[in-house]
Amino acid sequence: MTTGDRSAASAFDVNKVRGDFPILNQMVNGNPLVYLDNGATSQKPQSVIDAIVVYYTTTNSNVHRGVHTLSQQATDGYEGARAKIREFINASDDKEIIFTRNTTEGINLVAHSYGRQNIGAGDDIIVSNMEHHSNIVPWQMLCEETGANLLVVPIDDTGELMMEEYKKMLSPRTKLVSITHVSNALGTILPAKEIVKLAHAQGAPVLLDGAQAVPHMPVDMQELDCDFYVFSGHKLFGPTGIGILYGKAEYLETMPPFLGGGEMIKSVTFEKTIYADLPYKFEGGTPDIAGAVGLGAAIDYVNNLGFDQITAHEDELLRYGTDALSAISGVKIIGTAPHKAGILSFVMEKAHPHDIGTILDxxxxxxxxxxxxAQPVMQRFQIPATARASMAFYNTKEDIDALVKGIDRVLEVFS
Amino acid sequence: MSQQPDVQLDGLYGDLVMDHYRNPRNRTPLNDADVEAEEFNPFCGDRATLQLSLDEKGNVRDVSAVAEGCSIIQAATSMLSGLLQGKSLDEAGELGEKFRVAMKNGAEADETDLGDLLALQVVRRYPVRIKCALLPLTALEEGIKAYRSKAH
Incomplete structure (x- = not known):
């Protein structure tokens, strides 16, 4: 550890941060809760909980509808959240930020709308071997419907994307590249910028699945230059039920709507319906207004901490955890790429991950x-499953120590 | 074992469960299976495969049971396999139903026909793991169902 690391970490008061997350302060099965399942969903700071309570207590009303005061306030809150998200990912315009339910819905939206319009028989869609099922199945469904081909970029033994293979797959037939930014099962951070640049050289747009990236590192749409970026609010310390699809306006403008209904129209007659402008064209029906407001509060919270502190703390935890788990005989870490977010997937020689999970619980x-x-990842490493400890900025070295002690207990039972 | 044994966990990972896990019975695959089924747990990818061959009376002559996955599914599969020999498919089905009910509502102490499966009662304290214990039973039920629809 360098001196710089130490000073960055010490400036960050993890105990103070933990105090902002009421759920962390409880006993589970007679022990203090050690929450290492942030890859599944993150916990929520009090400010997010309060924002939702305040919204329902004082503001609740439908957006973009009434002329009355509460409706205007609800609209301000909802659109204010959109602006915060635009700034958070450095998109060019609020209209490029579409509210969805989650990452899965964002990918399905692009598959249905952009995919059906632009991808046909004999075209190629490229994904990687380390995608979440939500970035595989929508494309398989599209391929089945259209006759397009799904190509899979392999990964090496450390869990890194094999870029040479990717380059070979790209061709004028490539109509879309849809790849994860950070692997949920392995923690690998992919070279997203390079992936985008190579696809663009073949004229293919790129969707990045940012569900596991946005909680851990700053993402910048101008720098990445991707065409679509999707993520979920609930992994970013916001509520469940709200997610984001970013799309470059040039794509979103020409894409057909996904869900038809209220909110997404300019005028409706039985002869012809004129769709609303962006972003409302893709937001049919009453949206999750409280969810958007909560996500806005989560982004305020993260911005207030700052990614400099967050990544420094998490990198140190990851190093500490990697060293600790590597030192245990009978434990093998799956996913050892040099660039990783705070995810430690592991298997044990003598205990199945289910048994590990129960004993840790x-x-x-x-x-x-x-x-x-991410079953294809498991198949790649020829294992049925792993146990995964996934970290957030409120985790501590004591959490890792507890994990190590828990693994010792697994070893005792399954010796 | 640890100095201060954890009562609950020692219950879940008790001697009988661990014995079936470490030394699973009846794992040799059958070439002449009449009843055959494979079940997956889609949440974890665990798998149980059950094969039965029947004699001329329609009773179970040989059993093969292979599981991949956690200790509970492996133990449950092994335990179930030991109870099926000589039974008619009706009897096997009834035994399975009794096991399913026992895992849901708890077993009576005198249900000795459940044999080693009674040791899995402890799994009821871990609701998410009950499906591990029931996976080989689902394979048995699906296998019998498929055999009967084929036979008729």
Whole structure:
């Protein structure tokens, strides 16, 4: 550890941060909760909970409808959240920010709308071997419908994308590249900028699945230059039920709507309906207004901490955790790429991940066990499942120590 | 074992469960299976495969049971396999139903026909793991159903 690391970490008061997350302060099965399942969903700071309570207590009304005061306030809150998200990911315009339910819905929106309009028989869609099922199945469905081909970029033994193979797959037939920014099962941070540049050289747009990236690092749409970017609010310390699809306006403008209904129209007659302008064209029906407001509050919270502090703290935790788990005989870390976000997936020689999960739970330690909705990753490493400890900025070295102690207990039972 | 044994966990990972997990019975695949089924748990990818061959009376002659996954599914599969020999498919089905009910509502102490499966009662304290214990049973039920629809 360098001196710089230490000073960055010490400036960050993790105990103070933990105080902002009421759920962390509880006992589970007689032990203090050690929450290491942030890859599945993150916890919410009090400010997010309060924003939702205040919204329902004082403001609740429908957006973009009434002329009355509450409706105007609800609209301001909802559109204010959109502006915060635009700034957070450095998009050019608020109209490029579409509210969805979650990452899955964002990908499905692009598959249905952009995909059906632009991808046909004999065209190629490229994904990687480390996608979440939500970035595989919508494309398989589209391929089945259109006769397009799904090509899969392989990964190496450390969990890195094989860029040479990717380059070979790209061709004038490539109509879309849809790839994760950070692997949920392995933690690998992909070279997104390079992936985008190579696809663009072939004229293919790129969708990045940012669900596991946005909680850990700054993302900048201008720098990445991707054409679509999707993520979920609930992994970013916001509420469940709200997600974001970013799309470059030039694509979103020409894409057909996804869900028809109220909110997404300019005028309706039985002869002809004129669709609304962006972003409302893609927001049919009453949206999750409270969810958007909560996500806005989550982004305020993250901005207030700052990614300099967040990544410094998480990188240190990841190093500490990697060293600690590597030192345990009978434990193997799956996913050892040099650039990783705070995810430690592991298997044990003598215990199945389910059994690991149950024994850790008895000690109040929450990890995810299973295939993490990424079965092709498991097949790649020829394992049925892993146990996954995934970190957030409120985790501590003590959490890692508890995990190590918990694993010792697994070793005792399954010796 | 640890100095201060954890009562609950020692219950879940008790001697009988661990014995079936470490030394699973009846794992040799059958070439002449009449009843055959494979079940997956889609949440974890665990798998149980069950094969039965029947004699001329329609009773179970041989059993093969193979599971991949956690200790609970492996133990449950092994335990179930030991109870099926000599039973008619009706009896096997009834035994399975009794096991399913016992995992839901708890077993009576005198349900000795559940054999080693009674040791899995402890899993009821871990609701998310009950489906692990029931996976081989689902394979048995699906196998019998498929056999009967094929036979008729």
């Amino acid at each position: 008895e000690q109040g330690i929450a990890v995810r066990t299973g295939h993490h909705c």
